[in-house]
Amino acid sequence: MSFNQFRTNPGESVSKFKGRTETPRAWPGTAVSTWTNGGLMGGAGYEYEDSYHLLARNSAYTGLMNITNIPQTYRHLMLQFTMSQQSTSWAGLMSIIPNGSLYSNTFQPVADYAGSKGKYWGKGWSTGNPNSWVSGSMPVSQSMGGHSNWANSNTLCIYNYSDASQALKSYYLWSNTNSGNNSSYAGWNQGFGCMLKNTYTNGGAPSPAIQSIVSYNGYQNGYGPYQSYNLYGFGGLV
Amino acid sequence: MPLQQDRVVRFGELSGSAIEGKPSIEFKNIPTDFCQLNIHIVGQAELQTTSGYQNAQDFYVDTTFQDSYTTGGVLSGTARMDQSQNYYKSRTIYGNQQGTLLLGICNTFNVANYGFDQFMMRYYVMEPGSARGKSVQFESFFASSSPNSTTENIGQYRIDSQMAGTNSAAVSEFNKFKVSLRAQYPGDPTIPNQYKAVFGPGSRAWLEGWGGGHI
Numbered sequence: 001m002s003f004n005q006f007r008t009n010p011g012e013s014v015s016k017f018k019g020r021t022e023t024p025r026a027w028p029g030t031a032v033s034t035w036t037n038g039g040l041m042g043g044a045g046y047e048y049e050d051s052y053h054l055l056a057r058n059s060a061y062t063g064l065m066n067i068t069n070i071p072q073t074y075r076h077l078m079l080q081f082t083m084s085q086q087s088t089s090w091a092g093l094m095s096i097i098p099n100g101s102l103y104s105n106t107f108q109p110v111a112d113y114a115g116s117k118g119k120y121w122g123k124g125w126s127t128g129n130p131n132s133w134v135s136g137s138m139p140v141s142q143s144m145g146g147h148s149n150w151a152n153s154n155t156l157c158i159y160n161y162s163d164a165s166q167a168l169k170s171y172y173l174w175s176n177t178n179s180g181n182n183s184s185y186a187g188w189n190q191g192f193g194c195m196l197k198n199t200y201t202n203g204g205a206p207s208p209a210i211q212s213i214v215s216y217n218g219y220q221n222g223y224g225p226y227q228s229y230n231l232y233g234f235g236g237l238v
Numbered sequence: 239m240p241l242q243q244d245r246v247v248r249f250g251e252l253s254g255s256a257i258e259g260k261p262s263i264e265f266k267n268i269p270t271d272f273c274q275l276n277i278h279i280v281g282q283a284e285l286q287t288t289s290g291y292q293n294a295q296d297f298y299v300d301t302t303f304q305d306s307y308t309t310g311g312v313l314s315g316t317a318r319m320d321q322s323q324n325y326y327k328s329r330t331i332y333g334n335q336q337g338t339l340l341l342g343i344c345n346t347f348n349v350a351n352y353g354f355d356q357f358m359m360r361y362y363v364m365e366p367g368s369a370r371g372k373s374v375q376f377e378s379f380f381a382s383s384s385p386n387s388t389t390e391n392i393g394q395y396r397i398d399s400q401m402a403g404t405n406s407a408a409v410s411e412f413n414k415f416k417v418s419l420r421a422q423y424p425g426d427p428t429i430p431n432q433y434k435a436v437f438g439p440g441s442r443a444w445l446e447g448w449g450g451g452h453i
Contacts, residue, residue, distance in 0.1 A: 194354065
């Protein structure tokens, strides 16, 4: 829109408005910020709805990432996070587990998502030598993770997370890590999969709504200064 | 150049009977006064047949912008397919004016819903209402049940008329978009080994406008 976030005052007839960019004039005396959830019409009858609402954030926590009581208000979920641990060796890929309990999971999903499958591929670099890899079928999404002071960032999108009747709960993950040392490792990892209750169930196998997300790695000693997350709902209210 | 604070909005969603069972979807008269337009499609691939034949096969997406994919546009990109722990094959898309990408291998027939053959597609176009030349970025991911492979596409589609010669005039605004699904063996689903590719159960598509106004 070309309108600022000010109250509007039309002062002329609606018939002189120029398409959608002047649509705000049809709502005189109201703050633009109040035009939510279809309050503002787009071209061709489109109705606008605000998206990417911040649901939760946290940082500087030690141990594993543990997000609970995720609001079931949006259709899709986007989680941006960093993960690290304090051991001197890389923990390997770090699992991101829906509806799991802290410290109780290994690299397997909980029973409600036992049919989940995903695949990953990525590329890494070390002392001038590039390397690429492809995973086998994975039951959970997995972050590259980091250790010590490695830089690490991830974006995970989960579709239909709040819909308990939906078998289509696919996810997409982008992950990268960097040691900051030109003789050591840097790499990225890209994955896609679906969170299923059961595999090969005709008619679909809806998995429960995702109420919580917990990470897991073998060391379980997350390094606070290098851990944070932002959780967003997007794609419309349910 | 002043920065402008604005909204991210979602609109134009197609779900349920508006997309399930349909071979194509189209958005028309898309508002163009966004800094960026994103197109999201999340769904399941489905092959319809009544002949009794059910052969897993490649599943394609044909994309058109402004009613055209044969003039003024070139698609380029890479499709990468993995099977189990092995890199299976890749296809470099270059100079493809049909706007076609290989979404993945589909093994879901009729409305049988095994939860697999799920995919996610995104298209991004910057300043859809500007008079400048523009390209659409795309990415897709497909998780197949057969033979347990995933396919990824990353690429771009140039939608101005630049391909006719350097410095030629740019195309007009971007406000119309259509994707059509196509089986490797397309045709009449009543005929043996011919299939109709459609969006399966739970599929959903929507538009997303980032910011407002372009200069």
